[in-house]
Amino acid sequence: xxxxxxxxxxxxxxxxxxxxxxxxxxxxxxxxxxxxxxxxxxxxxxxxxxxxxxxxxxxxxxxxxxxxxxxxxxxxxxxxxxxxxxxxxxxxxxxxxxxxxxxxxxxxxxxxxxxxxxxxxxxxxxxxxxxxxxxxxxxxxxxxxxxxxxxxxxxxxxxxxxxxxxxxxxxxxxxxxxxxxxxxxxxxxxxxxxxxxxxxxxxxxxxxxxxxxxxxxxxxxxxxxxxxxxxxxxxxxxxxxxxxxxxxxxxxxxxxxxxxxxxxxxxxxxxxxxxxxxxxxxxxxxxxxxxxxxxxxxxxxxxxxxxxxxxxxxxxxxxxxxxxxxxxxxxxxxxxxxxxxxxxxxxxxxxxxxxxxxxxxxxxxxxxxxxxxxxxxxxxxxxxxx
Numbered sequence: 001x002x003x004x005x006x007x008x009x010x011x012x013x014x015x016x017x018x019x020x021x022x023x024x025x026x027x028x029x030x031x032x033x034x035x036x037x038x039x040x041x042x043x044x045x046x047x048x049x050x051x052x053x054x055x056x057x058x059x060x061x062x063x064x065x066x067x068x069x070x071x072x073x074x075x076x077x078x079x080x081x082x083x084x085x086x087x088x089x090x091x092x093x094x095x096x097x098x099x100x101x102x103x104x105x106x107x108x109x110x111x112x113x114x115x116x117x118x119x120x121x122x123x124x125x126x127x128x129x130x131x132x133x134x135x136x137x138x139x140x141x142x143x144x145x146x147x148x149x150x151x152x153x154x155x156x157x158x159x160x161x162x163x164x165x166x167x168x169x170x171x172x173x174x175x176x177x178x179x180x181x182x183x184x185x186x187x188x189x190x191x192x193x194x195x196x197x198x199x200x201x202x203x204x205x206x207x208x209x210x211x212x213x214x215x216x217x218x219x220x221x222x223x224x225x226x227x228x229x230x231x232x233x234x235x236x237x238x239x240x241x242x243x244x245x246x247x248x249x250x251x252x253x254x255x256x257x258x259x260x261x262x263x264x265x266x267x268x269x270x271x272x273x274x275x276x277x278x279x280x281x282x283x284x285x286x287x288x289x290x291x292x293x294x295x296x297x298x299x300x301x302x303x304x305x306x307x308x309x310x311x312x313x314x315x316x317x318x319x320x321x322x323x324x325x326x327x328x329x330x331x332x333x334x335x336x337x338x339x340x341x342x343x344x345x346x347x348x349x350x351x352x353x354x355x356x357x358x359x360x361x362x363x364x365x366x367x368x369x370x371x372x373x374x375x376x377x378x379x380x381x382x383x384x385x386x
Contacts, residue, residue: 032057032109037084040112041119041148048217051119053112060086060121064104065135065154066209068097069226071186072169076120076226078152078209079106080135085152085210089113089120096126102134117214117222118151137207142181146223150210157181157225158236161202164195171195173233175204182224183208183233195233203236274305281305291315291326299328308383314349323349344378352384359384 035058043049062079068090069076075097077088088108090097100106110123137156144150145157159175166172170186173195183206185195198204206225214222227233281301288294295313302311313326314336323336323346336342341350352359361382 032059034059036060037062037079037081037086037152040086040121041084041151043119043148043219049219050217051112051114054114054119056112057110058112058121059107059109061105061107061129062086063132063135064100064102064106066102067228068100069186069209069228078154079108080153085150085154087118087120087152087209087211089115089122103132105129105132117212117219142175145181145210145225147220148212151212153210154208155210155225156205156207158203158205161198161200161204163200164198173198173204175206182213182222183227184211184213184224185227185230185233195230198233198235205234205236207232207234277301277305292328295326295328306383310379312345312349314353316353323353345382348382348384352386356386358386 033056035053037060040051040053040058040060042052044052060079062081062085065078065080065085069078070092074092075090075094077090077097077100079086079088088110105128107127107129108121108123109125110121113120113122135154137154138150140150140155140157142157142159145155157175159181162174162176162180164171164173170184172182172184175181175183183195206227208225208227211224211226212219212222213224214220281297284297284301285294288297291313295311298311298313302308314323315326316322317324317335320335321338323338325334325336327333336346336350338350338353341347348359348361359382361384363381364378
């Protein structure tokens with residue numbers, strides 16, 4: 001009689017303990033934290049750029065930017081927001097990914113996982129928040145893709161093919177320097193596709209999702225672009241073999257060189273022509289029969305040779321010890337005293353005769369040579385030679 005209540009009490013106690021154990025994990029389960037897509041991929045440089053939030057339960061929200069990528073053993077679905085992106089790692093047998101299309105906005109609850117250098121979310125629940133226009137690819141350079149900024153985002157980049165090949169998990173090509181970038185087309189038994197027909201140095205435009213494959217620390221390398229189909233790698237016209245700016249600079253340099261040569265040749269031709277006319281003028285002066293004829297030829301030739309506007313010829317009279325102007329036409333000759341020359345250009349003619357040297361006066365008003373003012377208009381500059 002005593003033993004029965006004892007067994008009954010044990011049974012009740014056992015039930016209470018079992019109930020407590022059954023409900024214990026539910027009350028102690030960690031709460032899910034709302035994360036931005038940028039927070040999911042936060043790294044710790046002191047630990048080889050390993051993700052900080054691995055193992056944490058998070059809730060994220062983003063827009064599907066491409067169809068799911070099928071790899072051996074799992075699928076990848078890329079989400080992005082206005083500034084960052086993230087990848088969802090989903091089991092291959094999860095058929096829900098087939099119902100998601102670019103432009104679908106999803107709220108996802110799951111756990112942050114880490115695989116081959118990439119921080120991803122392993123979803124446990126999905127919720128379709130809404131639908132919008134599919135994201136457009138963001139144009140970036142291969143150098144900009146060598147970092148965490150664009151991971152999970154839909155991008156478009158350009159480059160030249162430097163290598164290519166196939167692996168058990170997919171096909172790949174590498175784009176040119178300054179930074180070698182791998183473009184990877186994953187395939188599985190159901191999705192076997194190859195990147196083919198691309199020769200070395202073929203310029204291509206690639207549209208896909210920024211990705212990373214790095215199996216050992218530090219996890220700041222091994223950046224790639226995932227593509228879903230062969231047409232995501234489009235060949236481009238080869239266009240310019242050299243940079244347009246280099247071609248423009250070369251053409252400009254050639255043009256300037258030709259212009260300088262042309263101007264030098266033109267000056268050389270002009271100098272030869274002036275020299276020829278000067279020799280011809282000298283011969284005509286020697287053969288002239290009078291000073292009036294010499295003045296006439298000087299007035300015709302010198303303005304063209306030297307670019308002057310007027311020519312005056314003076315003749316020395318030994319008996320009068322004076323200079324006389326050679327008259328034009330019906331003009332009368334004017335005597336110029338060597339001891340008391342008049343003002344104006346004639347005083348310069350007297351000085352030139354005295355010193356037996358060429359005098360060049362570019363500006364009569366500023367000349368240190370004492371040329372007085374003559375009656376009437378006076379020249380701006382003078383060139384006198386004996």
